Amino acid sequence: xxxxxxxxxxxxxxxxxxxxxxxxxxxxxxxxxxxxxxxxxxxxxxxxxxxxxxxxxxxxxxxxxxxxxxxxxxxxxxxxxxxxxxxxxxxxxxxxxxxxxxxxxxxxxxxxxxxxxxxxxxxxxxxxxxxxxxxxxxxxxxxxxxxxxxxxxxxxxxxxxxxxx
Amino acid sequence: xxxxxxxxxxxxxxxxxxxxxxxxxxxxxxxxxxxxxxxxxxxxxxxxxxxxxxxxxxxxxxxxxxxxxxxxxxxxxxxxxxxxxxxxxxxxxxxxxxxxxxxxxxxxxxxxxxxxxxxxxxxxxxxxxxxxxxxxxxxxxxx
Numbered sequence: 001x002x003x004x005x006x007x008x009x010x011x012x013x014x015x016x017x018x019x020x021x022x023x024x025x026x027x028x029x030x031x032x033x034x035x036x037x038x039x040x041x042x043x044x045x046x047x048x049x050x051x052x053x054x055x056x057x058x059x060x061x062x063x064x065x066x067x068x069x070x071x072x073x074x075x076x077x078x079x080x081x082x083x084x085x086x087x088x089x090x091x092x093x094x095x096x097x098x099x100x101x102x103x104x105x106x107x108x109x110x111x112x113x114x115x116x117x118x119x120x121x122x123x124x125x126x127x128x129x130x131x132x133x134x135x136x137x138x139x140x141x142x143x144x145x146x147x148x149x150x151x152x153x154x155x156x157x158x159x160x161x162x163x164x165x
Numbered sequence: 166x167x168x169x170x171x172x173x174x175x176x177x178x179x180x181x182x183x184x185x186x187x188x189x190x191x192x193x194x195x196x197x198x199x200x201x202x203x204x205x206x207x208x209x210x211x212x213x214x215x216x217x218x219x220x221x222x223x224x225x226x227x228x229x230x231x232x233x234x235x236x237x238x239x240x241x242x243x244x245x246x247x248x249x250x251x252x253x254x255x256x257x258x259x260x261x262x263x264x265x266x267x268x269x270x271x272x273x274x275x276x277x278x279x280x281x282x283x284x285x286x287x288x289x290x291x292x293x294x295x296x297x298x299x300x301x302x303x304x305x306x307x308x
Contacts, residue, residue, distance in 0.1 A: 003218040005191045010222015013184035013196065018230045018237045020177025021170055026241030030168065032290075033297035041170045045178035046271060052182025054276040057189060066193030073193050075274070077264075077281060087263020088270070088285040092292030094255030097248055097300070097308065099240075101267040102198040102260060103223065105253070110227020111238050118246050119253040126257020127203050134261070 002068035014107045020045035023108050025099025025115060032096045185273055188219070197269020198223075199260035243307040263289075 021027040021041050030039035061072055095101050100108065100119045108116025185196035192215055201216045231238055244252075260266040263285055265274060270289075274282020300308050 003214050006215045006218035007222040009184045009187040010219040011226045012180050014223045014226020016177045016180030016184060018234060020174045023238050029242055029297050032293040033301050034294055035298035036301050039168055041174040044171050044174035048175045048178030049182040049272045050276055052179045053185045053272055056186030057276050060186060060190045067191045069193040071193055083262050084281060084285055085288050087259045088288035089292045090255050090259030091263055091266060092289035093296045094252040094259060096293040096296035098244060098252035099242060103268055106223040107227035110224035111231025113238050115240055115249055118249040122250040122253020123257035126254035127206055127261050130258045130261035131207055
Protein backbone atom coordinates (compact mmCIF):
# COMPACT_ATOMS: atom_id res chain seq x y z
CA UNK A 1 0.00 0.00 0.00
CA UNK A 2 2.79 2.41 0.96
CA UNK A 3 4.55 1.80 -2.35
CA UNK A 4 1.31 2.14 -4.28
CA UNK A 5 0.85 5.61 -2.75
CA UNK A 6 4.40 6.50 -3.86
CA UNK A 7 3.60 5.29 -7.35
CA UNK A 8 0.39 7.35 -7.48
CA UNK A 9 2.28 10.40 -6.19
CA UNK A 10 4.75 9.86 -9.05
CA UNK A 11 1.87 9.73 -11.54
CA UNK A 12 0.36 12.96 -10.15
CA UNK A 13 3.77 14.65 -10.16
CA UNK A 14 4.20 13.61 -13.81
CA UNK A 15 0.78 15.02 -14.76
CA UNK A 16 1.64 18.25 -12.94
CA UNK A 17 4.95 18.63 -14.77
CA UNK A 18 3.32 17.90 -18.14
CA UNK A 19 0.37 20.30 -17.69
CA UNK A 20 2.75 22.87 -16.26
CA UNK A 21 4.75 22.84 -19.49
CA UNK A 22 7.94 21.49 -17.92
CA UNK A 23 8.31 18.65 -20.45
CA UNK A 24 8.62 21.20 -23.29
CA UNK A 25 12.28 22.26 -23.41
CA UNK A 26 11.40 25.25 -25.61
CA UNK A 27 8.92 26.49 -23.03
CA UNK A 28 11.38 26.05 -20.17
CA UNK A 29 14.08 27.90 -22.08
CA UNK A 30 11.50 30.54 -23.05
CA UNK A 31 10.99 31.15 -19.33
CA UNK A 32 14.68 31.22 -18.43
CA UNK A 33 15.61 33.41 -21.40
CA UNK A 34 14.49 36.91 -20.51
CA UNK A 35 16.54 38.28 -23.43
CA UNK A 36 13.92 37.02 -25.92
CA UNK A 37 10.10 36.85 -25.99
CA UNK A 38 9.52 35.85 -22.40
CA UNK A 39 7.08 33.08 -21.39
CA UNK A 40 6.23 33.54 -17.68
CA UNK A 41 4.20 30.27 -17.47
CA UNK A 42 6.75 28.50 -15.29
CA UNK A 43 6.39 31.16 -12.61
CA UNK A 44 2.74 30.04 -12.35
CA UNK A 45 3.84 26.42 -11.95
CA UNK A 46 6.14 27.37 -9.13
CA UNK A 47 3.69 29.79 -7.50
CA UNK A 48 0.85 27.25 -7.43
CA UNK A 49 3.13 24.46 -6.19
CA UNK A 50 4.44 26.70 -3.40
CA UNK A 51 0.93 27.69 -2.33
CA UNK A 52 -0.42 24.14 -2.21
CA UNK A 53 2.68 22.58 -0.64
CA UNK A 54 3.23 25.50 1.72
CA UNK A 55 -0.19 24.98 3.28
CA UNK A 56 -0.14 21.17 3.09
CA UNK A 57 3.36 20.92 4.58
CA UNK A 58 2.27 22.82 7.69
CA UNK A 59 -0.94 20.81 8.10
CA UNK A 60 0.91 17.53 7.54
CA UNK A 61 3.88 18.05 9.82
CA UNK A 62 1.50 19.02 12.64
CA UNK A 63 0.76 15.28 12.90
CA UNK A 64 2.83 13.16 15.28
CA UNK A 65 4.16 11.02 12.42
CA UNK A 66 3.62 10.18 8.74
CA UNK A 67 1.09 7.51 7.78
CA UNK A 68 3.61 4.87 6.68
CA UNK A 69 6.80 5.96 8.45
CA UNK A 70 8.04 6.49 11.99
CA UNK A 71 9.03 10.13 11.59
CA UNK A 72 9.16 13.12 9.26
CA UNK A 73 12.58 13.47 7.63
CA UNK A 74 12.90 17.20 7.07
CA UNK A 75 16.28 18.67 6.10
CA UNK A 76 17.79 20.45 9.11
CA UNK A 77 21.01 21.86 7.61
CA UNK A 78 21.43 25.63 7.81
CA UNK A 79 25.01 26.02 6.59
CA UNK A 80 25.83 27.77 3.32
CA UNK A 81 28.96 26.01 2.00
CA UNK A 82 30.44 26.88 -1.42
CA UNK A 83 29.27 23.56 -2.83
CA UNK A 84 25.61 24.62 -2.40
CA UNK A 85 26.18 27.58 -4.72
CA UNK A 86 28.54 25.84 -7.15
CA UNK A 87 26.16 22.90 -7.41
CA UNK A 88 23.05 25.05 -7.88
CA UNK A 89 24.95 27.21 -10.37
CA UNK A 90 25.96 24.17 -12.44
CA UNK A 91 22.42 22.84 -12.30
CA UNK A 92 21.08 26.11 -13.75
CA UNK A 93 23.57 25.93 -16.63
CA UNK A 94 22.56 22.38 -17.53
CA UNK A 95 18.86 23.13 -17.09
CA UNK A 96 19.03 26.02 -19.57
CA UNK A 97 21.29 24.17 -22.01
CA UNK A 98 18.84 21.31 -22.59
CA UNK A 99 15.59 22.66 -21.14
CA UNK A 100 15.23 19.71 -18.76
CA UNK A 101 15.43 19.49 -15.00
CA UNK A 102 15.41 16.02 -13.38
CA UNK A 103 11.64 15.36 -13.04
CA UNK A 104 10.65 16.29 -16.60
CA UNK A 105 13.63 14.34 -17.96
CA UNK A 106 12.24 11.16 -16.34
CA UNK A 107 8.67 11.87 -17.52
CA UNK A 108 9.95 12.75 -21.00
CA UNK A 109 11.96 9.51 -21.12
CA UNK A 110 8.79 7.60 -20.18
CA UNK A 111 7.03 9.19 -23.15
CA UNK A 112 9.85 8.10 -25.44
CA UNK A 113 10.99 11.66 -26.18
CA UNK A 114 14.42 11.41 -27.87
CA UNK A 115 15.90 14.44 -26.08
CA UNK A 116 14.91 13.09 -22.65
CA UNK A 117 16.29 9.64 -23.56
CA UNK A 118 19.65 11.35 -24.21
CA UNK A 119 19.50 13.62 -21.18
CA UNK A 120 18.48 11.04 -18.54
CA UNK A 121 21.48 8.68 -18.94
CA UNK A 122 23.74 11.75 -18.88
CA UNK A 123 22.07 12.88 -15.65
CA UNK A 124 22.44 9.47 -14.01
CA UNK A 125 26.08 9.48 -15.18
CA UNK A 126 26.61 12.90 -13.61
CA UNK A 127 25.10 11.70 -10.33
CA UNK A 128 27.32 8.60 -10.41
CA UNK A 129 30.34 10.81 -11.08
CA UNK A 130 29.38 12.94 -8.09
CA UNK A 131 29.04 9.91 -5.82
CA UNK A 132 32.50 8.70 -6.86
CA UNK A 133 34.08 12.14 -6.40
CA UNK A 134 32.30 12.78 -3.10
CA UNK A 135 33.25 9.33 -1.79
CA UNK A 136 36.89 9.92 -2.75
CA UNK A 137 36.94 13.36 -1.05
CA UNK A 138 35.32 11.95 2.11
CA UNK A 139 37.89 9.13 2.22
CA UNK A 140 40.77 11.59 1.74
CA UNK A 141 39.47 13.76 4.59
CA UNK A 142 39.06 10.72 6.86
CA UNK A 143 42.61 9.61 6.03
CA UNK A 144 43.98 13.08 6.90
CA UNK A 145 42.11 13.07 10.20
CA UNK A 146 43.40 9.59 11.03
CA UNK A 147 46.94 10.76 10.30
CA UNK A 148 46.50 13.79 12.58
CA UNK A 149 45.07 11.67 15.39
CA UNK A 150 48.00 9.25 15.04
CA UNK A 151 50.45 12.09 15.71
CA UNK A 152 48.72 13.69 18.71
CA UNK A 153 48.69 10.68 21.13
CA UNK A 154 52.43 10.10 20.49
CA UNK A 155 53.19 13.63 21.62
CA UNK A 156 50.98 13.10 24.68
CA UNK A 157 52.82 9.86 25.48
CA UNK A 158 56.15 11.63 25.33
CA UNK A 159 54.90 14.28 27.76
CA UNK A 160 53.69 11.58 30.13
CA UNK A 161 57.02 9.78 29.86
CA UNK A 162 58.85 13.04 30.49
CA UNK A 163 56.78 13.75 33.58
CA UNK A 164 57.48 10.25 34.89
CA UNK A 165 61.21 10.69 34.40
CA UNK B 166 4.99 36.83 -24.61
CA UNK B 167 4.82 33.59 -26.53
CA UNK B 168 2.73 30.51 -25.79
CA UNK B 169 1.75 31.81 -22.36
CA UNK B 170 -0.33 29.14 -20.55
CA UNK B 171 -1.20 30.51 -17.11
CA UNK B 172 -4.18 28.21 -16.42
CA UNK B 173 -2.58 24.90 -17.43
CA UNK B 174 0.61 25.90 -15.63
CA UNK B 175 -1.25 26.82 -12.45
CA UNK B 176 -3.11 23.48 -12.47
CA UNK B 177 0.18 21.70 -13.13
CA UNK B 178 1.89 23.50 -10.27
CA UNK B 179 -0.96 22.69 -7.88
CA UNK B 180 -0.68 18.98 -8.81
CA UNK B 181 3.07 19.06 -8.16
CA UNK B 182 2.35 20.59 -4.75
CA UNK B 183 -0.29 17.93 -4.08
CA UNK B 184 2.08 15.10 -4.99
CA UNK B 185 4.85 16.54 -2.80
CA UNK B 186 2.33 16.86 0.04
CA UNK B 187 1.39 13.17 -0.37
CA UNK B 188 5.05 12.17 -0.03
CA UNK B 189 5.32 14.16 3.20
CA UNK B 190 1.99 12.97 4.64
CA UNK B 191 2.45 9.27 3.85
CA UNK B 192 6.23 8.80 3.90
CA UNK B 193 7.51 11.85 5.75
CA UNK B 194 9.87 12.55 2.87
CA UNK B 195 10.74 15.56 0.74
CA UNK B 196 9.72 15.03 -2.91
CA UNK B 197 13.07 16.09 -4.32
CA UNK B 198 13.50 14.30 -7.63
CA UNK B 199 17.30 14.47 -7.84
CA UNK B 200 17.59 13.14 -4.28
CA UNK B 201 15.08 10.36 -4.91
CA UNK B 202 16.95 9.22 -8.04
CA UNK B 203 20.36 9.54 -6.43
CA UNK B 204 19.18 7.34 -3.53
CA UNK B 205 18.59 4.56 -6.06
CA UNK B 206 22.22 4.66 -7.21
CA UNK B 207 23.71 3.76 -3.84
CA UNK B 208 20.81 1.83 -2.36
CA UNK B 209 20.48 1.48 1.42
CA UNK B 210 18.05 -0.84 3.24
CA UNK B 211 14.53 0.59 3.41
CA UNK B 212 15.43 3.38 0.99
CA UNK B 213 14.77 1.66 -2.31
CA UNK B 214 11.11 0.68 -2.66
CA UNK B 215 9.42 4.07 -2.07
CA UNK B 216 11.94 5.77 -4.36
CA UNK B 217 11.57 3.18 -7.09
CA UNK B 218 7.75 3.31 -6.87
CA UNK B 219 7.81 7.12 -7.27
CA UNK B 220 10.34 6.91 -10.13
CA UNK B 221 8.24 4.29 -11.94
CA UNK B 222 5.18 6.52 -11.38
CA UNK B 223 6.98 9.37 -13.18
CA UNK B 224 7.97 7.08 -16.07
CA UNK B 225 4.50 5.54 -16.32
CA UNK B 226 2.95 9.01 -16.23
CA UNK B 227 5.18 9.98 -19.14
CA UNK B 228 4.24 6.85 -21.07
CA UNK B 229 0.49 7.46 -20.72
CA UNK B 230 0.62 11.23 -21.20
CA UNK B 231 2.89 10.90 -24.23
CA UNK B 232 -0.07 9.29 -25.95
CA UNK B 233 -2.83 11.36 -24.30
CA UNK B 234 -1.23 14.82 -24.60
CA UNK B 235 1.45 14.63 -27.31
CA UNK B 236 1.46 18.44 -27.76
CA UNK B 237 2.87 18.76 -24.24
CA UNK B 238 6.07 17.00 -25.28
CA UNK B 239 7.13 19.28 -28.13
CA UNK B 240 10.78 20.35 -28.16
CA UNK B 241 10.87 23.53 -30.31
CA UNK B 242 14.53 24.25 -29.68
CA UNK B 243 17.62 23.12 -31.59
CA UNK B 244 20.06 21.24 -29.40
CA UNK B 245 22.69 18.76 -30.58
CA UNK B 246 22.73 15.31 -28.94
CA UNK B 247 26.16 16.13 -27.50
CA UNK B 248 24.85 19.31 -25.85
CA UNK B 249 21.89 17.41 -24.40
CA UNK B 250 24.03 14.62 -22.93
CA UNK B 251 26.53 17.16 -21.55
CA UNK B 252 23.64 19.12 -20.01
CA UNK B 253 22.43 15.90 -18.39
CA UNK B 254 25.85 15.24 -16.85
CA UNK B 255 26.04 18.83 -15.56
CA UNK B 256 22.54 18.60 -14.08
CA UNK B 257 23.26 15.23 -12.46
CA UNK B 258 26.52 16.40 -10.89
CA UNK B 259 25.27 19.88 -10.00
CA UNK B 260 22.04 18.79 -8.32
CA UNK B 261 23.92 16.40 -6.04
CA UNK B 262 26.69 18.86 -5.26
CA UNK B 263 24.02 21.47 -4.45
CA UNK B 264 21.74 18.95 -2.65
CA UNK B 265 18.63 19.57 -4.74
CA UNK B 266 16.88 20.68 -7.89
CA UNK B 267 13.72 22.52 -8.89
CA UNK B 268 11.53 20.25 -6.75
CA UNK B 269 13.60 19.76 -3.59
CA UNK B 270 14.92 23.32 -3.33
CA UNK B 271 12.51 25.24 -5.57
CA UNK B 272 9.21 23.87 -4.25
CA UNK B 273 9.71 21.93 -1.01
CA UNK B 274 12.57 24.03 0.38
CA UNK B 275 11.14 27.47 -0.35
CA UNK B 276 7.79 26.35 1.15
CA UNK B 277 9.64 25.68 4.40
CA UNK B 278 11.35 29.11 4.13
CA UNK B 279 14.72 27.32 4.07
CA UNK B 280 17.47 29.88 3.56
CA UNK B 281 19.63 27.27 1.79
CA UNK B 282 16.85 26.45 -0.68
CA UNK B 283 15.95 30.09 -1.36
CA UNK B 284 19.59 30.92 -2.14
CA UNK B 285 20.06 27.74 -4.20
CA UNK B 286 16.93 28.53 -6.23
CA UNK B 287 18.05 32.11 -6.88
CA UNK B 288 21.43 30.73 -7.97
CA UNK B 289 20.12 28.15 -10.45
CA UNK B 290 17.53 30.56 -11.83
CA UNK B 291 20.32 33.11 -12.26
CA UNK B 292 22.81 30.83 -14.02
CA UNK B 293 19.91 29.39 -16.04
CA UNK B 294 18.88 32.85 -17.22
CA UNK B 295 22.47 33.73 -18.14
CA UNK B 296 23.00 30.43 -19.98
CA UNK B 297 19.72 30.74 -21.89
CA UNK B 298 20.52 34.33 -22.90
CA UNK B 299 24.05 33.38 -24.00
CA UNK B 300 22.76 30.51 -26.16
CA UNK B 301 20.15 32.79 -27.75
CA UNK B 302 22.29 35.88 -28.25
CA UNK B 303 25.74 34.44 -28.97
CA UNK B 304 24.88 31.09 -30.55
CA UNK B 305 21.67 32.14 -32.33
CA UNK B 306 19.67 29.66 -30.22
CA UNK B 307 21.47 26.61 -31.66
CA UNK B 308 23.96 24.57 -29.65
